Amino acid sequence: MSQWTVEGPDRITIEETVRTLQVRTIDGTVNVVAAEGPARLEVTELKGEPLHVTLVDGVLTVTYKDLSSWNEFGDVLKSVESVKGFFSSFKRKRTAAVTVTVPAGTEVKVGTVSAATTVSGFSEHVSTQTANADITLVGLTGRTDANTVTGDVDAQSVAGQLRLNTVSGRLTVLAGTAEKVSANAVTGAVTLDLAAATPAQIKVNTVSGAVGVRLPPLTDTKVEAGTTSGDLSSGFEELTVAGNWGTKRLSGQLGDGSGSLSVTTVSGAVTVLQRPEAEDDTRAARELPAPDLTKSDTPGTGPDLTKEA
Structure with a gap:
């Protein structure tokens, strides 16, 4: 010793x-x-x-x-x-x-x-x-776990298996290539910018936190997203919204559907968009979490992923 x-x-x-x-x-x-x-x-x-x-x-x-x-x-x-x-x-x-x-x-x-x-x-x-306090994770390739109460978590270029949990902090993944991603929040917003070339298993749960996901353009993913009172939107023609009263669902299959994206929230909004091809990940890292992309000062509001990179 x-x-x-x-x-x-x-x-x-x-x-x-x-x-x-x-x-x-x-x-x-x-x-x-x-x-x-x-x-x-x-x-x-x-x-x-x-x-x-x-x-x-x-x-x-x-x-x-x-x-x-x-x-x-x-x-x-x-x-x-x-x-x-x-x-x-x-x-x-x-x-x-x-x-x-x-x-x-x-x-x-x-x-x-x-x-x-x-x-x-x-x-x-x-x-x-x-x-x-905030946690920053960069260039990790094994199994990664990050847990906060009020702090934010930023994961950049993280592969392997990624599990993020918070109560009111913001969870952000930039240029993520993890094969498995699990993100759980209560009021915190969840933003996932995913760049994996192979199908991944992604699961997101929030209560009132907004969820924004960007998937690669040629992704093979089965999408199932549901919310009780939040808004649903998508940049993929293959994904459709069903339900007018009570629970609404965004669902569909991209490619062969070998991967999966599951999003569950009570009152949070859900946005699923396509990641631009050959995007500069450095620029993406600058743009996604920037304050000027936040639509309001409401706690748990995430960045506006509808802005093109």
Whole structure:
């Protein structure tokens, strides 16, 4: 076992093999980057208690000594009320700006209360959770899970399997190529810009959050979308809207229907559009979440996907 105590800005190089990374912090920022070479930890800001760093059997942990275990910490982040109670148990505020560099094949687990998190470049399982901070995921190819209470989640060029959950945050996928996508929100809006060349399995659930989906032009997807009081619209001639009173459904088959898109919402609007061919993904990343595409200031309103790229 190796251990370090970080009491201020510091840099640590870890020569031993790291197979799993766990980061648990309160406020500040957490950046986890995949790169070759030995693992490296850089702390550029630290206020409050010192960070406790350990390496045991290939598991590198960066946290505070009095923070709970990973499972207990996850339970704390399930509601705003539980987070407030968690904060009250500390004598003083804690802020840390942490950057960890580990090999791309490392399993990554990050849990924060209000620290913004960015994870990029990994091929193994990535799990992130926070209460009221944003999560950014870039270039991941394994299984990816992201959970927030009020924070937004932005996933860019993420493949593999992607599962996103929030209460009131916004969920956005840009140039997504994941084979399986699951997005769940209560009042948060869900925007999926999908670029997979092969059929994918996509499932979206919201209560009042708007849902916007862009599919590749030659997609093979069976579409089933339903809403009780929201609007339905589509850019595909093959998709039709049925029902006037109560539940309305948008359904149809694109191509051979080997993939699937299932959307369920109570009062949220649902829009399914065609992604332009050979679209510049960098430009798409700029345009889709831009504030000027939001039609209103109503919470949970997503970007206007009817605007052509």
